[in-house]
Amino acid sequence: MNNTIPPLSTFSPYLSFTREEWAHLRDDAPLPLTEAEIKNLQGINERLSIxxxxxxxLPLCRLLNLYATASQKLHQTTNVFLNKQEKKVPYIIGVAGSVxxxxxxxxxxxxxxxxRWDNHPKVELVTTDGFLYPNRILESKGLLQRKGFPESYNIRRLMKFLYNVKAGNPNVEVPVYSHLAYDILPDACQTIQQPDILIVEGINILQTGKQTDEASxxxxxxxxFLDFSVYVDASEQDLLSWYLKRFEILRETAFQNPAxxxxxxxxxxxxxxxxxxxxxxxDINGxxxxxxxxxxxxRSTLxxxxxxxxxxxxxxLRKI
Structure with missing residues (x-):
């Protein structure tokens, strides 16, 4: 009998794919975006190719389409079992990773x-930047230099937002954060109106830690509240390089604006x-x-x- 203990990698909860292996999983999903549309979607220091x-x-979105469709059917089945009137519940995708x-x-x-998929055409996107405390509150708490750290977010408000969206409530409002003003805009909001899919992007969406809620x-x-989560990863050396390049571009463009x-x-x-x-x-991002x-x-799905x-x-990809 072989009593050799297999390496820890054997117990990984993930399936690993190379670019080539992953590309085959696209199947026959068509590319619905033009080169010009892709260019408009990329970041200021990224070159995103077709x-x-x-x-x-495309393979990732084919997978998400399959997952979201299966989730819709599961909700329908559950409502039948509970003898409840069907209520539209969005599929929520989280996207996490470093600055x-x-x-x-x-x-x-x-x-x-x-x-572009027919069974979920309404896809909304929000960022957790809108749930940062306003600068005046961060200043009063001595947290302005820790913006982005867990304590700089109004997590209670973020979770209330996700709860309302997941409950199928219409017209759920999201605060708006301005990178130009580096602050929450007091008189602006984004309204989420029962989407088929909601994408929530932010550095903090997978964090746990001790909560300060007094309620038992x-x-x-x-x-x-997430049905699927994506963690975008890179070495810190590359992250720093990209951050410096972005800062230099902003210094020559957006920072020139007196506002x-x-x-x-x-x-x-x-x-x-x-x-x-x-x-x-x-001192902050790293x-x-x-x-x-x-x-x-x-803690992510992918x-x-x-x-x-x-x-x-x-x-x-996390194993099922």
Whole structure:
């Protein structure tokens, strides 16, 4: 009898795929986006090709379509069992990962592709930036320099939003965050009106940690409301490189706007700007990544591992 203990990798809860293996899972799903549409969806320092969409995102959205369709049928079956009138419940997809990893681009591509399927044409996208506390509150709590850390978010309000959406409630409002003003816009909101699919993008959607809710009962986390989650991954070296490149582009563009919160940095030299950006990464983004974001990686349903050129080189899908 062989008593050899297999390596820990044998017990991985994930199935791993190379680009080539994953691309075959596209089956015959057509590409509904033009090159111009794809260009409009990419980030400011990303170059998203048709080949990347075909190879990575079409198979992913085919899988999401199958999952969402199965979920719709499960809800219908449950309502029959409970003798309840059917109520539209959206399928919620979370997209997590570090600052500068490309979560927004991934979310926009998924939204654009999924909205072309006939059985779920209404796909909405929100970011958890809208659930950051306003700057005035962060300042009063001494947390302005920890924006993005768990304590800088109004998690209670975020979970109330997800609860209302998952309950099928119409016209659920989301606060709006402005990257130009670097703050919540007090008189603006995004209204979510019973979508077929809701994509929630944010660095904090898979985090747990101790909650400060005084109410008794079991702890509930944001991830409890997600049907599927994607973690966009990359090495910290690449993340820093992408962050610095993005900061330099913003210094030459958005920061030039006098209304920008970061307008004060527009006059910095390239060397000064890079030194400042490195400090932000060291003291805020990098620390937050290691302490709060990266530990949630293996709580996701699917992991997209990126190479230095932003292309996805490996995919891990959690086993059912």
């Amino acid at each position: 080949e990347e969409v075909n190879t990575i995102y 500068a990893v490309g979560k927004s681009t991934t979310s926009r591509i998924i939204q654009a592709l999924l909205s 009962g079991p702890q509930i986390f944001v991830s409890d 920008s919160y970061f307008h004060r940095y527009a006059s910095l030299s390239k060397e000064e700007a890079l030194q400042f950006a490195r400090g932000i990464w060291r 620390m937050n990544l290691r302490e709060n974001i990266l530990p949630t990686k293996y 992991i997209l591992e990126k190479a230095a050129d932003h292309s996805v080189e490996k995919i891990q």
